[in-house]
Amino acid sequence: MDGRFFNIIRRFQDRPKVGATPADVVHAENKWRLLRYRSEQRSGVPILLIPSLINRHYVLDLMPGKSFAEYLVAQGHDVFIIDWGTPEKEDRFLTFEDIVLGYIGRAVRKAASYSPTGKTHLLGYCLGGTLATIYTALEGDKVESMVNLAAPIRFNDDGMLSAFSKIPTLNLELMVKAFGNVPWPLMQFGFHLLKPTLNMSKAVYMLEKAWDDQFLDGFFAIETWGNDNVSFPGAVFLKYIKELYQEDLLHKGEFYLDGRQVDLHNINCPLLNITFEHDHIVPWKSAAVLNELVGTDEPDLMHMRGGHVGAVVSRKASKGLWPDISNWYRGHEPSANLRLA
């Protein structure tokens, strides 16, 4: 048993760097930055990765050999990612409009400016996918295609997050008044409650695999990411919980942004919607429902085994999910479509 502990400590001390794929900052505004991964061989329509607003972007660039961004770059794609940064106290006043129409809009236009077609592919993960979907429904003219990874669209489900958001004795306005931005430790505590014994079973699993250095590197990287969260800008949080979780307005087609109705039927670009069977954060049906609501002819749905994070960053993903996504993009390059025609 001592040997196991020794190996865990040794690997922890030598753990690989997270978010290590080389990238250049092509735009910076308030706390967010738009990064473009370096590559000698990139071509085609750029792919803009939009991570969740409340997690660090490097989940999509976890560590060398286990990085979705690194994989896409190696396949010759031109890859951009939004790093949302860390909101400060003054960002409590940021609105949903600022994030979607302002920041995502700017990132899309910047990425599209490097594109041979003047458009960009969007790939949104979790809340990032929801934001990308809302953006595309409102301003889809620069969006070549959309890939959603575990992105909630119908929020009124039987998941525990949905239940938490509807606790009648919890005063959300007061929460924002008291804290400004919703503190990440509070949100992390909420996420831990979704699977109360998860931390303990993760520790035991780590002990079991204590001799597997590759496993330990991945484990520490994902734990680093999982414990490196950011607070939720207050005004955005209020609209998100009240109008999306409590009233489920996006799914009902009654969600408004800047006075404009977000009609998901306006989305006409190619869509690949990816859901995960054991996702306890975004129940897969809540994400899959998007395919019934968009105007796209025959949107693609990929339903896979695995959970919300593991399925996206695991070793298995590098042999299944990532090549599938890359191939889907290759099939939806405008030049590829011309060749087919």
Added chain:
Amino acid sequence: MNLWSTWKKGFDIWERTTASYLEEVIQNPLVMNTSGHALTAFMKAKAASDSSMAKWWGSVGLPTKRDQERTLHALNQMQSRLMDLEERLEEMDRN
């Protein structure tokens, strides 16, 4: 090794049972509502304390924390508007 496997099997059974029990407890409306009440009471106290502090600060003619946040936010918004203008000018140049 056998000792580990036996212990692991026991742990797995314990984990499954405890997880489903705890999930049930947490989803219990009584637990949820009580937690909601407690958190709301804490936030009410914090909001009241912040507000009295801001009143005192304001009474001596100094900008409050909220004033500073609003100013910084306005500066950030101004930066974004300038970037919007830059984009429009670039687009006009291209056309």
